[in-house]
Amino acid sequence: MQANILRLVAPLLILVGALGGCAAIEQQEAADTQAATAAAALPPDLERRFTALDANGDGFIEEREVWADAEVDRRFELGDINFDGKLDRAEFEELVDSDSTSRRAELRK
Ligand SMILES: [Ca+2]
Numbered sequence: 001m002q003a004n005i006l007r008l009v010a011p012l013l014i015l016v017g018a019l020g021g022c023a024a025i026e027q028q029e030a031a032d033t034q035a036a037t038a039a040a041a042l043p044p045d046l047e048r049r050f051t052a053l054d055a056n057g058d059g060f061i062e063e064r065e066v067w068a069d070a071e072v073d074r075r076f077e078l079g080d081i082n083f084d085g086k087l088d089r090a091e092f093e094e095l096v097d098s099d100s101t102s103r104r105a106e107l108r109k
């Protein structure tokens with residue numbers, strides 16, 4: 001009797017497991033896509049400017065890399081929102097969006 005139930009249930013369990021695996025893979029793929037989107041989220045003109053400043057190509061703008069851009073150089077510390085000494089793309093976008101950076105400058109006074 002128990003063996004019969006197992007024979008009926010086992011394929012279902014395998015199916016459920018397989019579906020769960022698919023869902024996990026889909027979630028991972030979605031996360032990968034999001035990460036890729038976040039890394040390339042800048043409008044083309046900003047992306048060009050970011051890439052030009054990121055001299056060593058590590059995906060971050062460090063303070064020693066910003067001398068080429070007077071505006072970014074001047075406001076580097078304001079733009080470094082998480083204080084790690086470098087600008088990621090999101091911070092760079094915030095920095096060149098003068099309104100939000102000016103607002104933060106006001107808040108820090
Ligand atoms: Ca860099």
Ligand SMILES: [Ca+2]
Nearest residue numbers: 080082084086
């Ligand atoms: Ca930072």
